[in-house]
Amino acid sequence: MTLRTAVLLVLVGVLAAVPAAASTPADQTVAAAEQRLGQQQDRPDAYVELATAFMKKSRESGDPGYYARAAAALDRALAVDPNDYPALRVRPWVLLGQHDFRGALAAAERAHELEPGDWWNYGTLADAAIELGDYDRALDAAQRMVDLRPGLPAYTRAAFLRSLFGDRAGAIEILGLAVAAASPQDPETLAWTLVHLGHEHFALGDLAAAAAAYSRALAAFPDYYLALGALGRVRAAAGRLDEATTLYRRAVEQIPAPDLVGALGDVYAAAGHADKAERQYAL
Numbered sequence: 001m002t003l004r005t006a007v008l009l010v011l012v013g014v015l016a017a018v019p020a021a022a023s024t025p026a027d028q029t030v031a032a033a034e035q036r037l038g039q040q041q042d043r044p045d046a047y048v049e050l051a052t053a054f055m056k057k058s059r060e061s062g063d064p065g066y067y068a069r070a071a072a073a074l075d076r077a078l079a080v081d082p083n084d085y086p087a088l089r090v091r092p093w094v095l096l097g098q099h100d101f102r103g104a105l106a107a108a109e110r111a112h113e114l115e116p117g118d119w120w121n122y123g124t125l126a127d128a129a130i131e132l133g134d135y136d137r138a139l140d141a142a143q144r145m146v147d148l149r150p151g152l153p154a155y156t157r158a159a160f161l162r163s164l165f166g167d168r169a170g171a172i173e174i175l176g177l178a179v180a181a182a183s184p185q186d187p188e189t190l191a192w193t194l195v196h197l198g199h200e201h202f203a204l205g206d207l208a209a210a211a212a213a214y215s216r217a218l219a220a221f222p223d224y225y226l227a228l229g230a231l232g233r234v235r236a237a238a239g240r241l242d243e244a245t246t247l248y249r250r251a252v253e254q255i256p257a258p259d260l261v262g263a264l265g266d267v268y269a270a271a272g273h274a275d276k277a278e279r280q281y282a283l
Contacts, residue, residue, distance in 0.1 A: 026057040044084040047077035062255040092124040101131040119149035191221035225254040
């Protein structure tokens with residue numbers, strides 16, 4: 001095995017024991033990108049396609065390990081062509097996932113300088129500016145994104161900024177536009193948007209509307225851990241502890257994230273199951 005082949009195998013996951021079955025849209029996207037890369041190892045766009053697939057899989061699965069794999073794919077793309085614009089365009093997205101916010105801002109600025117009319121760059125500029133507390137710049141970038149390409153990516157950023165400034169009703173209105181703009185071919189993105197719509201309703205104390213949004217998310221993308229945990233929170237707030245327990249347990253089975261594990265422990269404690277709560281807290 002050559003060094004080049006070994007790098008490719010690690011990158012696409014053949015050596016990482018990724019399950020062969022593609023059961024979700026993100027799995028299918030990763031599998032297609034891996035297959036293409038196996039045939040086109042000298043094309044940077046094949047690595048960019050794989051990086052994008054890994055980013056989608058990271059959000060779907062809650063596994064941050066995919067960020068490193070996405071970064072490795074972009075490194076390979078830029079090794080082939082250091083000036084490849086699609087790779088430079090996607091890099092700030094990956095850096096945001098890795099919480100390198102200053103690096104993401106610098107990368108987004110570079111991509112924007114190369115293509116100032118590309119709507120995508122305003123999204124990554126807005127995201128990085130938000131994380132760094134530069135809200136005026138974030139507002140300007142998000143508005144420019146809406147102007148250039150109204151649609152779900154722009155609407156979700158606009159809604160987040162509305163919420164950030166305390167206008168939750170405005171955020172709900174814009175998230176409604178985002179839900180309407182979602183593609184049925186991308187059920188995880190629809191579910192993610194509905195979860196955030198539910199969060200805004202929950203923050204306003206409207207448990208029924210929150211539960212409806214989370215239930216719609218689960219209908220669009222069954223067993224979505226974000227929606228399961230969020231609906232569990234609603235049921236716990238309503239005192240329906242048995243339902244909350246079931247939902248949190250299902251979420252933890254999908255993704256044993258610390259916040260979900262701790263929330264399940266809290267529900268056990270509220271239900272009088274101190275021993276079960278302690279076991280959760282000890283995990």
